[in-house]
Amino acid sequence: xxxxxxxxxxxxxxxxxxxxxxxxxxxxxxxxxxxxxxxxxxxxxxxxxxxxxxxxxxxxxxxxxxxxxxxxxxxxxxxxxxxxxxxxxxxxxxxxxxxxxxxxxxxxxxxxxxxxxxxxxxxxxxxxxxxxxxxxxxxxxxxxxxxxxxxxxxxxxxxxxxxxxxxxxxxxxxxxx
Numbered sequence: 001x002x003x004x005x006x007x008x009x010x011x012x013x014x015x016x017x018x019x020x021x022x023x024x025x026x027x028x029x030x031x032x033x034x035x036x037x038x039x040x041x042x043x044x045x046x047x048x049x050x051x052x053x054x055x056x057x058x059x060x061x062x063x064x065x066x067x068x069x070x071x072x073x074x075x076x077x078x079x080x081x082x083x084x085x086x087x088x089x090x091x092x093x094x095x096x097x098x099x100x101x102x103x104x105x106x107x108x109x110x111x112x113x114x115x116x117x118x119x120x121x122x123x124x125x126x127x128x129x130x131x132x133x134x135x136x137x138x139x140x141x142x143x144x145x146x147x148x149x150x151x152x153x154x155x156x157x158x159x160x161x162x163x164x165x166x167x168x169x170x171x172x173x174x175x176x177x
């Protein structure tokens with residue numbers, strides 16, 4: 001048995017043609033669609049990568065804008081707090097000034113009333129002194145008063161003067177109203 005026979009050119013050509021057809025079949029039906037699929041996926045990945053790069057840039061821009069806005073908000077908050085504090089201080093100062101003015105008016109009114117009471121008291125004391133002096137003079141003129149009676153009249157006169165100077169506070173308060 002002969003394993004190797006002489007090569008026949010028709011068989012060799014048939015094998016070469018069949019190998020070429022197999023290669024064309026593999027290239028056309030397997031390698032080309034696979035390459036096409038890989039290229040399509042690569043294009044899709046490139047598009048996604050581009051979109052991701054754009055989204056990343058937009059995100060960075062938005063983040064920077066948010067940080068700027070946050071800084072602005074912090075500054076605005078601080079400014080508003082400072083303005084509120086200034087307003088509170090000015091209101092407090094205004095209220096204190098009004099209170100001081102009211103205090104001054106109340107003190108002036110109290111001093112005015114005290115002067116009026118003092119003048120009325122002086123007037124009353126002077127009237128009492130005059131009336132007591134007139135009364136004492138009448139009694140002394142009317143007749144001869146002995147020393148005992150004269151001492152009693154003078155002591156009564158001094159008691160009345162003392163009562164005028166030491167009036168109870170209720171009487172003075174009643175006079176001021």
